[in-house]
Amino acid sequence: MIGLACALALCACTASMLAPTVVDEGYAKQKWEDATMEQLNEGYHLYVNKCAGCHHLHNPKDYTEEKWRKEMPEMGKRAYLSLADQDKILRYILTKKESLTQK
Numbered sequence: 098m099i100g101l102a103c104a105l106a107l108c109a110c111t112a113s114m115l116a117p118t119v120v121d122e123g124y125a126k127q128k129w130e131d132a133t134m135e136q137l138n139e140g141y142h143l144y145v146n147k148c149a150g151c152h153h154l155h156n157p158k159d160y161t162e163e164k165w166r167k168e169m170p171e172m173g174k175r176a177y178l179s180l181a182d183q184d185k186i187l188r189y190i191l192t193k194k195e196s197l198t199q200k
Contacts, residue, residue: 115157115193117141124199125192132188140189147176148186157194165190 117137125132148154157165165187173183 115141115145115154117189117193118196121192121196124195125188128191128195129188132192136185137189137192140185140187141193143178143182144186144189147178147182148172151176156197157190158197162191162194165194 117134117140119134121137122132122134125137145154160168169183169187173180173186178186
């Protein structure tokens, strides 16, 4: 029981560490002029709530942009995500990847 509690705490901690920040919004606006903090938050929540339903959350910097772009349509289809929701997740992931890489 303690092991489960620790595992859940670790997952929650990891997910919360990946929440978008104001700095992330700046990175997003460099890539997409129409990017907003609201979109990044929506992408983050979709990533945490939809993607983690099937597998552990991957750190955005673990894969190249090309790999994220290649995987998103297949994973989005499996998760029954609209193209708009897939785009929100991808924007969030690529923004966070840039932010984490800069640190």
